[in-house]
Amino acid sequence: MDELDSAIVRELQADGRQSNRALAGKLGIAPSTCLERTRLLQRRGIIQGYRAEVSFKALNRSVQAMVFTQVRPLRRDVVTAFEQSVTRLPEVVSVYTMAGSDDFLVHVTAQDIDHLHAFLLDQFTNRREIIAFRTSIIYQHLTNPVLGPLPPAE
Amino acid sequence: MDELDSAIVRELQADGRQSNRALAGKLGIAPSTCLERTRLLQRRGIIQGYRAEVSFKALNRSVQAMVFTQVRPLRRDVVTAFEQSVTRLPEVVSVYTMAGSDDFLVHVTAQDIDHLHAFLLDQFTNRREIIAFRTSIIYQHLTNPVLGPLPPAE
């Protein structure tokens, strides 16, 4: 994981579909070398995959919310089952399992407020293990485009 | 945005780098047709881009946390400046701007607890506009691999 590898990762985070030649050109190395490095990064698990990034609005999901959820009992089986089943719901983008007073943050999307409400009533109110949840609308979600190397941080 | 477009989006979310031919094969259409569809999805802004997914652990970021942050005054310029500058910090993965008692959720990563602590002291404690923040360690972050179409939801 030298400087060159970091640069490759950074570039592919910005554009995961740029051609190997283009990437090699930017880095000033031969395409074959670049390909070798990139494949090694995949084999080592540093690059886990490539994903298309889709627009929620274009998919008719204008509303995003974060659902702070408390679950009891906090046993392994209950926690795992909750994570797995909730992650699979189509409205759910991701689930953060956390320390603190809320056990999970569930990032959800819906067409509009009514659908969000219906979703929560159908999927959260009914569940036995959920003892409480609070919902906050997300106005905006910004993502860091470049997860480069961390600063030295002495 | 018919069923075929949805299938393309779903496939490219699962693997954003599969070849056009492979994708066309799965969907049972000609590569040229598939390419046309895919490009249209990009031009329409439904597919916004492609990103390499990187392993936090491999990048030496074993600790993830969510920082619930309150900012005052809640003026547009203060909010925007906060979002922009925080999003650019290398430790920050993403920033959710929210309704509710906490104004922002900031998803951060660090090498370890000590670095997380140092980061918060350096970047959060010092800021004038931040009047309070709470930090929760993230044990696990699961993401829905397929953001397909929403259910009919009558």
Next chain:
DNA sequence: TCCGCCCGCCGAATTTGATTCGGCGCAACT
């Protein structure tokens, strides 16, 4: 210091995929 080995980079050759474009068929409207 010199020699030899090893690892990683390079570039040409080959294979595979992307892209273009002319034509066909279906469906809708007249």
Next chain:
DNA sequence: AGTTGCGCCGAATCAAATTCGGCGGGCGGA
């Protein structure tokens, strides 16, 4: 039933990925 338009297809061309033999620099041993 004729006409028009749109989307799909497939062959031809162009570009990229992939493979592989060879070169060179750095390191360890003599």
